[in-house]
Amino acid sequence: MQAVVLAAGEGTRLRPLTEEKPKALVEVDDRPILSHCFDRLIELDADELLVVVGYKKERIIDFYGDAYEGVPITYTHQREPKGLAHALLCVEDHVDDDFMLLLGDNVFEANLGDVVRRQREHRTDAAFLVEEVPYEEASRYGVCDTNDYGEITDVVEKPDDPPSNLVMTGFYTFTPAIFHACHLVQPSDRGEYELSDAIDLLIQSGRTIDAIGLDGWRIDVGYPEDREEAEKRLQKGYEADNVADAASE
Template identity: 35%
Template sequence: MKALIPAAGFGSRLRPLTFSRPKPVLPVAGQPIIAYALQHLRSVGIEDIAIVTSDATEAPLRAALADWPDVTFLRQAYMGGLGHAVAGAEEWADGDDLCVMLADNLFEHSPAGLLQAFRDGGAHAALALIEVEDPRAFGVAELDGEGASGRVRSIVEKPEQPETNLAVAGLYCFTPRIFEALRQVPVSARGELELTDAISWLIRDGAVVRGYRQPGWWKDTGRPADLLEANAWMLARQGSVQRGTVEHSLVQGNVVIEAGARVCRSVIVGPAYIGPDAVIEDARLGPGVSVGRGAQVIGAIVRHSILEAGACVSGLSGTLSDSILGQGAQLSRQPATSYHQCLMPDASTLSIAGD
């Protein structure tokens, strides 16, 4: 079996963070989002992995995955939808079964259960399903049976009155028959080749399509709040590692301090991640904070936030919380004035406390 990770889009809902970088390279708990997909796929023995890119995303993806030299990059000619991304990999798949895992989805557990349901059930396709509170925003599957897996009767995209609460998550297994299905279905009303349409075609054609209730949590990192929640979840899974320097400070809970980082006269409450060459001075950090390579927190309190590489927070009188600072972003306290001055790119959000 081979694996495919579609990663050609930028992620408009995360602008301005994704104006210059694709969403899968944004950091969560010290790693690019896409790295977690690679780790899960390798954990189940899949070695041959390709990432689908575009003209705009290939360079930043290659840079972010410099530590993964044995990954193949496939270019998607245009943004034609998820089905189009999969169809373009037919020659590379070369007749092998295919596991498809979306680059911006995070799963607590590996695809091991899904792969077993796919192989043991003699399926042509298998889908990871997650129980959600409000399934109206997702593709929703109807299953035969109440067990961990069953045959999929139908998939309805974003139904007004869902028959079940089983959302189709971004994790699939296919035999080569999926490529036949993708050739059979037309482009959708929004101008894209839809993978769910191809799966529905398989069901109508009598193919065995199985659904597997994926255990644990799942997060589609589509919005800033999702990114922060995913960061907190992934931080909670890490252990405690101290490779950097800690002086006159208190470190509590699961905290990773990478080599070259320096923590001085500060309190760190885990879970937290402090990246290489970061500087934390006279600060209180955590819980739920990731600090990227070379970032600085000086004389400030930060909780439940992500500071990317080279960001700096200094001299704040209050607490910085539920925030994301992009690469090289600067946030500091200035002398009190009667006006505010700012430079904000498109789709930015700035909250200023009132009197």
């Protein structure tokens, strides 16, 4: 399965860390966020990494070259920051079939494989990982509602008054149908082409989309304190692994 990573963001809220580098190269636990993303996708047997770059794109291209851990990388350029649906359309010509999508500012230690398995088993048009967050934080994300079968029934991007506290985490699987929906999206009140609006168009057209609850953790590295929290969690995970290894010896 191909894997798309959206890594065009500037990361203005992470300044001064992003004054000389793009957000995706900000280090978490001494490694770029993008390396953490690539590791998770390779664990899921990604056979190609399609990376959408923008702000200071040459820094990412020079850092990774044409492959990561033996997996080929194809770069596409989002020339203007017009939203996630616009960014996703940058890879349309390179996608052959169903694919994974990961937002390149997230650090995960979670059940991403459950999302891939769910779409393959149910043959849905999309599946993605969701989590419950405090209501006061929900307006930072794409907020969704589900029915009793775990299917997504509504999605709204960064609402002022969130209808729920169930949010998309930044990991998805899609069929190529998402590209047609992205072409139909109109600019939001923020002036961006929102991925959540494209997903909502799929829902309204009768497509089935599954939600899988987060088991583990993820951090959306939008602010310096998010970066610090991700580092703490990674370190705690390493310590737990060392204890488990010692116990098994």
